[in-house]
Amino acid sequence: MVAVDKSENVLSVNNLHTYFYNRWGTVKAVDGVSFTVKAGETLGIVGESGCGKTMTASSLLRLHPQPASRIIEGEIMLDGDDIMQYPESQMRDVRGRKISMILQDPQTSLNPVYTIGNQLVEALTHRTDETAKERGLRKLAEEALRDVKVAAPNRRLLDFPHQMSGGMKQRVVGAVAMACSPKVIIADEPTTALDVTIQLQYLRLLKDIQARTGMSIIFITHDFGIVARMCDRVAVMYAGRIVENGPVREIFNNPAHPYTAALIGSVPRLEERVDRLFQIEGQPPQLYDLPVGCRFKARCTFAKPVCEEAYPTYYQVDENHNAACWRHDPLWESAPPY
Amino acid sequence: MGVSPPLLEVIDLKKHFAVTKGLILQKIIGQVKAVDGISFTINEGETHGLVGESGCGKTTTAKTVLRLEEPTSGSVKLYGKDVHQLKGDELKEYRATVQAVFQDPWSSLSPRMRVRDLIAEALIVNRRVSKEEVAARVSELLDHVGLHPAQASLFPHEFSGGQRQRIAVASGLASYPKLILLDEPVSALDVSIRAQILNLLWDLQQEYGVAYLMVAHNLATVRYMAHKTSVMYLGKIVEQGDTEEIFNYPLHPYTRALFSAALSSHPDIVRDEIVLPGEVPSPIDPPSGCSFHPRCPVALSEPDLMKRCKGELPVLTEVAPGHRVACHLYSGGADPLPADKLKMHKDGGKAAAIAKKQLAAMTTRVED
Numbered sequence: 001m002v003a004v005d006k007s008e009n010v011l012s013v014n015n016l017h018t019y020f021y022n023r024w025g026t027v028k029a030v031d032g033v034s035f036t037v038k039a040g041e042t043l044g045i046v047g048e049s050g051c052g053k054t055m056t057a058s059s060l061l062r063l064h065p066q067p068a069s070r071i072i073e074g075e076i077m078l079d080g081d082d083i084m085q086y087p088e089s090q091m092r093d094v095r096g097r098k099i100s101m102i103l104q105d106p107q108t109s110l111n112p113v114y115t116i117g118n119q120l121v122e123a124l125t126h127r128t129d130e131t132a133k134e135r136g137l138r139k140l141a142e143e144a145l146r147d148v149k150v151a152a153p154n155r156r157l158l159d160f161p162h163q164m165s166g167g168m169k170q171r172v173v174g175a176v177a178m179a180c181s182p183k184v185i186i187a188d189e190p191t192t193a194l195d196v197t198i199q200l201q202y203l204r205l206l207k208d209i210q211a212r213t214g215m216s217i218i219f220i221t222h223d224f225g226i227v228a229r230m231c232d233r234v235a236v237m238y239a240g241r242i243v244e245n246g247p248v249r250e251i252f253n254n255p256a257h258p259y260t261a262a263l264i265g266s267v268p269r270l271e272e273r274v275d276r277l278f279q280i281e282g283q284p285p286q287l288y289d290l291p292v293g294c295r296f297k298a299r300c301t302f303a304k305p306v307c308e309e310a311y312p313t314y315y316q317v318d319e320n321h322n323a324a325c326w327r328h329d330p331l332w333e334s335a336p337p338y
Numbered sequence: 339m340g341v342s343p344p345l346l347e348v349i350d351l352k353k354h355f356a357v358t359k360g361l362i363l364q365k366i367i368g369q370v371k372a373v374d375g376i377s378f379t380i381n382e383g384e385t386h387g388l389v390g391e392s393g394c395g396k397t398t399t400a401k402t403v404l405r406l407e408e409p410t411s412g413s414v415k416l417y418g419k420d421v422h423q424l425k426g427d428e429l430k431e432y433r434a435t436v437q438a439v440f441q442d443p444w445s446s447l448s449p450r451m452r453v454r455d456l457i458a459e460a461l462i463v464n465r466r467v468s469k470e471e472v473a474a475r476v477s478e479l480l481d482h483v484g485l486h487p488a489q490a491s492l493f494p495h496e497f498s499g500g501q502r503q504r505i506a507v508a509s510g511l512a513s514y515p516k517l518i519l520l521d522e523p524v525s526a527l528d529v530s531i532r533a534q535i536l537n538l539l540w541d542l543q544q545e546y547g548v549a550y551l552m553v554a555h556n557l558a559t560v561r562y563m564a565h566k567t568s569v570m571y572l573g574k575i576v577e578q579g580d581t582e583e584i585f586n587y588p589l590h591p592y593t594r595a596l597f598s599a600a601l602s603s604h605p606d607i608v609r610d611e612i613v614l615p616g617e618v619p620s621p622i623d624p625p626s627g628c629s630f631h632p633r634c635p636v637a638l639s640e641p642d643l644m645k646r647c648k649g650e651l652p653v654l655t656e657v658a659p660g661h662r663v664a665c666h667l668y669s670g671g672a673d674p675l676p677a678d679k680l681k682m683h684k685d686g687g688k689a690a691a692i693a694k695k696q697l698a699a700m701t702t703r704v705e706d
């Protein structure tokens with residue numbers, strides 16, 4: 001167990017904008033995203049497909065598609081330094097060592113022509129500490145595999161990715177990402193390809209490692225079951241922006257944004273059969289053609305004309321819990337309905 | 339009562355695939371027992387859920403019902419007639435009666451056909467109908483699945499994923515089928531769209547009395563949709579019965595592990611998680627006796643029981659009305675549940691004494 005100061009912000013992202021420029025115009029994939037992650041904390045980022053979750057994450061590591069997209073503005077404070085100011089050469093030292101990412105598809109993150117051992121050693125060469133020098137990279141690679149509970153790690157080092165099952169590969173990807181004990185690990189839907197029983201093994205493993213190392217996790221998903229199981233705090237994204245951010249129980253018990261409430265109500269429950277699922281009509285707006293006001297307006301059952309006028313500001317609904325929705329404005333009741 | 343045969347009967351169905359080696363002179367080196375002796379019945383207007391992990395044989399079952407695969411043995415009967423023996427008009431009638439909607443709305447809709455023709459295709463192939471009737475039916479179907487009749491002249495790529503899945507449902511419905519096979523109908527869709535499609539399927543069933551065979555990984559989805567559920571493991575059904583009964587009182591150790599691994603829908607619902615050792619074994623050489631024995635937490639902690647589990651195949655036995663289980667723990671039939679043997683959690687303690695209590699504990703809300 002590592003004692004971490006849980007009040008300290010390890011990562012704080014401020015007003016991040018990442019845009020694509022293409023034949024449709026400007027695609028505002030990440031459009032003013034701000035959040036913080038404390039030491040040892042797990043933040044969930046949820047939202048439907050295309051809302052900008054992966055783009056937010058890849059911008060943090062500056063691995064967003066280039067030159068197709070550009071970080072327009074924003075501040076990314078990692079462990080006290082604004083890494084936005086770092087040149088690419090310095091970013092290379094940040095990736096893997098301070099912040100790293102586990103991708104959606106293990107197929108794409110492991111190189112099929114190298115053994116697992118080679119890839120781990122490669123990831124470990126960033127480690128320059130004393131232990132690394134003493135023990136040797138091979139030994140460390142073996143330990144990294146043992147840490148993610150791969151059986152017979154010394155033999156597995158010689159395997160190629162295709163010789164492993166999906167669950168095993170995903171653990172190896174985790175081992176590579178965690179090889180240099182980063183402060184923050186971003187897991188981008190790491191379990192979508194896994195069966196439930198294997199998914200559970202994997203989630204528990206991540207929790208165990210977090211308890212041991214005190215790392216912070218950003219968990220990107222659209223599965224509220226994963227959020228409930230893994231996260232301390234949740235940021236709900238919609239059309240390039242975070243619309244609600246709060247502690248996990250608050251999000252489930254008192255969702256403050258209509259979109260959050262609708263999303264939770266639309267998921268079937270394992271514990272009981274609900275009479276009817278809540279249905280969100282329509283689709284999110286196109287990110288190259290965003291409305292002026294609230295982006296959820298066309299699908300929102302509470303909308304009033306005022307929602308079209310300007311994008312709502314963030315209202316503090318409780319301690320550490322805010323939502324961008326006009327309903328929380330003191331003048332909402334008096335605003336005329338449609 | 340009991341005069342007319344049920345809509346669909348699957349009887350001791352087996353589908354084995356030969357595993358071959360060598361490119362030109364192929365040598366059969368083994369058999370994949372994808373489906374290995376399963377039985378279930380679907381009545382009109384009913385939904386039967388088929389759940390289980392990847393590779394347990396769900397899709398193969400659906401394909402065999404659809405006649406896309408020949409059974410190795412056993413049979414599939416529609417209104418009492420063996421579907422693999424049908425010819426001529428009876429075969430045409432079968433094609434109109436049984437339809438399918440698959441996981442990926444991209445692969446199931448031909449990209450070069452307009453929506454109108456995609457939907458009409460199922461109708462024209464299967465029933466003799468006039469042009470006017472076709473046009474009227476297409477408009478009616480689009481309306482039923484929540485699309486605008488004017489959208490009939492568009493191509494599939496002009497729709498979102500959820501809308502494409504609606505088109506697939508509309509074309510599945512075109513010929514007034516009695517049974518639609520749904521293989522992961524919503525897993526490729528976004529959460530917000532899933533509810534639209536599930537509600538749509540539900541409403542259509544209320545309205546037309548169509549029956550569904552629903553294959554899904556997601557247990558909560560099956561609980562929402564299915565009247566009856568079968569849980570599969572390595573080609574066999576290990577537990578089967580009324581959905582509410584099975585979800586409230588799962589008895590088979592695999593079902594219990596599977597349900598406990600499915601994540602709860604609220605952070606305050608905490609349950610004992612049963613973490614199974616290892617991964618699903620290969621269906622090429624499934625383990626002897628009960629094929630779950632190498633991972634079964636109950637058998638692994640009971641050496642005497644394990645001997646029996648390794649050597650003897652458990653058969654599906656009724657343990658309560660509308661609830662059948664294939665496990666030696668319950669093979670005494672009406673015997674009371676062997677309470678002590680159900681203890682499979684590290685810290686389950688006495689609460690694990692009987693299955694009902696334990697599951698109740700698994701799903702109660704704990705205030706913090």
Ligand SMILES: Nc1ncnc2c1ncn2[C@@H]1O[C@H](COP(=O)(O)OP(=O)(O)OP(=O)(O)O)[C@@H](O)[C@H]1O
Nearest residue numbers: 020027029048049050051052053054055065068287
């Ligand atoms: N290369 C690209 N060119 C133009 N637009 C792009 C490109 N890559 C992504 N986008 C757009 O950026 C937006 C955000 O994409 P992103 O991958 O972050 O979504 P996401 O929230 O991770 O979705 P998912 O849940 O499907 O993974 C999407 O609307 C997408 O259309």
Ligand SMILES: Nc1ncnc2c1ncn2[C@@H]1O[C@H](COP(=O)(O)OP(=O)(O)OP(=O)(O)O)[C@@H](O)[C@H]1O
Nearest residue numbers: 355370371372391392393394395396397398399621
């Ligand atoms: N044509 C085939 N030839 C050989 N083996 C096959 C064939 N089709 C399926 N199998 C094997 O049969 C087993 C059952 O496959 P099936 O597709 O029915 O599983 P499933 O339960 O639908 O899985 P999933 O949840 O991944 O879709 C698997 O081991 C699969 O590899």
Ligand code: SF4
Nearest residue numbers: 294297300307325326
């Ligand atoms: S601002 Fe208005 S439209 Fe947007 S979520 Fe709130 S009530 Fe709905």
Ligand code: SF4
Nearest residue numbers: 628631634647665666
């Ligand atoms: S028969 Fe034996 S191995 Fe199989 S599920 Fe029952 S107790 Fe476990």
Ligand SMILES: [Mg+2]
Nearest residue numbers: 053054055188
């Ligand atoms: Mg993504």
Ligand SMILES: [Mg+2]
Nearest residue numbers: 396397398521
């Ligand atoms: Mg399948």
